[in-house]
Structures are given as structure tokens and as C-alpha cells.
Amino acid sequence: MTDQPLSSAEAPKKRALPHINPVYFLLAALIAAILLQNPNFAEPTGYMNFLKRAAPLAILAAGQVYVLVSGGFDLSVGSLITLVVVGSSMLTNNDPSATLWVIPVMLCIGLAVGLINGLVVCFLKVPSLIATLGMMITLTGVSFMWSGGSPRGYLPDTFRFFGRVNIMDIPVIRMLPVALIVLIVVGFALYWLMHRTNFGRMVHAIGDNPQAARLGGVPVNRVRILAFVVSSLSAVVTGILLGGFAGVSTDVGNGYELQAITAAVLGGAQLLGGRGSVPAAIAGALSLQAIFTLLNFLGLPQPVRQVVQGLILIIAVALAMYRRKRTGR
Amino acid sequence: MSDPAMTTASKTGFRFEVWAPAILLLAALMIYVIIAVSTGQTQYLTASNLISILGRSIALGITAIGQTFAILVASIDLSVASLISATAVLASVIMNGDPAMILPAILAALALGGLVGLLNGLVIAKLEVNPLIATLGMSLIIQGCLSAVVSNFAGSVPVEFQLFAYGEIGGLPASLIFLLVLAIAAWVVLRFTKFGSDIYSVGGNKDAARFAGIQTDRVVVYAHIICSVLAAIAGLYLASRLRSGAPWIGSDGVYDLESIAVVVIGGTVLAGGRGGIWGTMAGMMIFSLIDSIFNVAGVDAFAKQVMRGVIIVAAVAFYAVRSKRMVA
16 A cells, blocks of 8 residues: 555556456356356346346445445445435325436435435534434434335335336347446446545545545545445435335345445455455456355345355455565555 | 654553553443433433343344454454354254254364364465455355255254353353353453564555564464353354254344444454454443433434444544544
8 A cells, every 4th residue: 555656656567467356257157157058148138137137236336345445434325215205205205206306305314314314424523424323323223214114105106217217129239138237327427526636645645544645635524425425415315216116114224334435345345445446346346246245146045145145255365465475555 | 654743752651552442432332321320211221231232242242253354454344244044054954953963063163163264364464466356255155054954044043042042150141251251252362472472563554564573474374263262152142042053144233344343343454463352342232322322312213224334434433533644
């Protein structure tokens, strides 16, 4: 981390393979394995449905990268997803035209949650692990309160449009899920913000060394708060997509925070900050989904999925640490 | 980690960090008394009631003592909840109602705890995997293996072993005395042994500790073994209390996150190297008092959860807001 300029000076000598993030090889290998198991996957319906299912997690992981790179954690995203789904079903109240104002309201809730997370971390100096854990508990409680414990009804089709609908009759690919369009738009925006703007560089700087960043003139608090806001907003988008194909319940978002962190870590994001990439996190999310799909095809039950996810998590990070030590980066 | 200017300044006179858990505990106790008196429910103020309040969080207390060791070495353990379920099920299946099998069951549970702790510690210390990820992965692995084998209450605990949870010694619950003994033992280890001071040095500054000749890897591994063995004991306690083991009792009690919250509310710093057992004990009492306050005040179950989240953050902010360091 500290000898960044040194390694970048050496970079031109050997620009070949080592610079490609290993997550892309992992993803390619997994997709090859799925194709071997199930040739139908090469059909548009196969891979488009896969991308549609993976889109929510990919967006969530892309948002989580911001907080991870800034050196924190955001554990509140799962409960925020639940709140978005439950809250939307309460607010729309089966009225299709309500979608138009409910979605902005949800984005505002996301904004507020991100702001509070960031403010608590920056000004009350509560470690983000605890701050967002508290937020997670609180938001779960709010979802229960709002729905009276048992959410009922369903979301109107206008709301489910984003997560569920496929645009048909498109040449070559035949169908295009709206969720995929959302993923591409949001993913590109987050990529641009992280890797092509000053803000993105500042997020990296405060994650790598907050003291140095502050002395270098980075508005550390503002950047950190914004990172939390980005993560929360991505959780709202994820919630809107998930509302499309999952039903309304108080446990839709359960476990998503950990899956998002897993995906980001698979994509090479470094916990405690300073390193991470949005496209690689999206690839990590796709890999995770591919692993689950593969396990499904192999007919393995849910508990095995858990074990595999746990093993992958540990092995991915152990390998990343090993690589980093060996290459001295 | 610690700011030298701050520690020297605070050594003279009143040390806020040392007294903060006691202040919080006192505040919680006062609120409890005030609410009980103002709502006219003075029957909640008897000593036996206060003891029963504590009795409800024995498992959390045992787990939190272990978690204190992990957090003091600047690590963390998210695998305790699933380990609690696993050891509870393991013990209750081995016992299966037969008093003769109590000892083997206890040994098996402790061995499982030791093994998990050893693996956690080795992955964290030798492979340098972030402790959060390592123990989270371990948690998924344990839970997955467990739910693949059992899906409901399995086995049963003989009456003799239920004494662990329901027995009384001199009017006090045996489990409460056991918790107190554990806490004293942990305090002695941390305060008076070389291993204890090694834990603080490794948590405070790992590189400095290594240069000072401390085998940091070994300290981290031992801390994790202690943490996991204590979680195994908590599992045994829960098996005894519930009279059987089920694969969800750990995750239902949210022992992983709650034990961390208890430790942090007790003033132990997540970054490691500062804190202690009595803070954790105070944190446990604060936690159970909060629950009782809600019960006495008759707060709605969902509102209770909302306030719980806010209180955890507020309690941690109570210490943290004065620190000059940056947190992430």
C-alpha cells in the first residue's frame, strides 16, 4: 500500500497477465462450468435470466465497494432493502399510479439512512461496524413497526416493472430484462464516479491513510459521508429490483449485506480500505450468483451453499493476501 | 493505536474511559428504578427479580467474555453464534438423556470449540485473512454443516445436566456463580499473567509487540481458542437450559453481534488493546437492564428493537465521541 508509486513505476515493464483481476478468470471458469452442466445456458433465456437474478446483488456490491474502500463497513444495507420493499408495499397500497412518487420517497429514505450512518461514524466516532449494525437493528424494527409485523398485499405491476419485466423482440439477444438495463446504467455511473472522478480518488485516499488524506486537503468527513450515501442509495435500487421478483416479506433483505461484502471481496476489495474496484465487485457478484446457480444445477441443498460460500470467502481473501505478499504490493 | 498525548493526560486525575461502563450501568439502573417506581410496579425491584434479570443473559455473558479476548487482540469473532448452536446440538445428541454420557459430551463440545478456535486463529494469524471474513466464513461453514445434519431439536439433556442452568447454590443460581468465576478467571489471566499483558500489547500495536519479542501469531491463536471454547460453554449452558439442542439457538439469540455489542458497550475498543472483563460484565448487565426496562415500561416489541439499535450506537458514541482519532 505504502509503496504504491514504486510499483507503478515498475508497471510498464510487465503489463501482461498479473494486472488482470483474478475475479474475471473465476467468473469465466464458473460460466464455462455452468455451460458444461447445462448447454441451455447459452440461449438468451438462460443467461438473461441469470443476469436478471444477479443484478440486485451486483448493484448492492458496487455500492458497498465505496464504503469498503473508504475503510468502513455497511451492514445496514440488508435491512434497508427490507424496509424499501415493505415500505413500498405499504405506501403504494395497491395503487399502480403511486409508484411514481413512492420511488423518489424511497430514494430519500436511502439518502437519510446513508447520511445518518456517515454522520454517526464521522462525528460521534462510532466505528462503522457498530454504527451500521445499530442501523440494521433499528431499520429491521422500523420495517416490523410499519407493517405491523405481517406485511400484506403485493406491489403493483408498475413497481415490479424494474425487477420483473423483460423487453422482448429485440434482435440478436431476443430479450432484455429491465433489471439488466438498471444494472448497466447504475454500474456504469458508479464505475465512473469511483474510477474517473476526484471523489473516487479521495475515497481511495481516506481508506488508505486517513491522516495523510486529511493533511493532503481531502475533506475526509464529507467524502466518508458521501460513501455511505452511495451505499445506501444502491441498497434502495436493489430493494426496488428485488421487490420486482421476490414477494413482500420482512426478510427479503436478510443476508444481503454479507453477500455484498463477499462479492466485493471476491472482486479484490480490501477490507479496512484503500483498494477496490466497482467492475470487479460486479464481477464478484456475478461469480457468487454463478456459484449458487452451479450448486443448484448440481442439485445440492441450501446448507451446502452456505458451506461453499464460507470456504470461497476464506480462500479468496487468503489467496489475495498471499498474492499481495509475494508481489510486494 | 493509542494517542500518547491522550493517555499521559488522562493518567493524571479522573480517567473517563475506566469509569464510563460503570456510569452507563448506573444510569441504566436508575432509569430502571425510576420507571418501576413511577409505574407503581415495585415488585420488580426485589433482589430476586434483579438476579433473574441477570440469569437471562448468562449465555450472552459467557460468550462476551470470550469475545473480549478476541477483540482485545484487535480481532473479532463472528462464528460464535453458529458454534453455540453446533455445540448445543452436539452435546445434547451425545448425552441423549443418559447421565453417563455427560462427561464425554462436555469434552466433545469443548474439543469442537477448541478446534474451531484453532482454525480461526490459524487462518487469521498465518494466512493473514481479515478476522471479520475468516470468522464469517467459518460461521457459514459451521451453520451449513449443522443444518445439513439436523433440522430440529435433536437429542435430549439428562436431568443431572440441567442443574447447570437450573441448579442453585446458596440461593443464587449456579450458572450465575459460574459466570462470576469465569469472569474472575478471565480478569486474573488478563491482569496478572504474561499472556494477558501479551494480549494487550498485540492488540495495541502488533508490529511493536513482535519487535519486543512476543510471538504475536501464537497470542492471536490462543485468544481465538479461548473465545471459541467459551462459546462452546455457552452452547452447553443453552443445551442445559433448553433441555435439548437445536441448530438455530445461536443465530436466534444473535450471539455473534450481541456479544460484540456487549463488549464494545463495556468500553473495549474495537481496534484492540484497550478494555477489560469488568467492562464487558457491565455491558452485559446494561444489556439485560435495557430489556427489563422495556418490559417494565411495556414498550411494544417492534419499537423495542428500534430503540435497541439506537441505544447500542448511543452507548458506543458515549465513549467514542471524545476520542481524537479517526474511525472508519
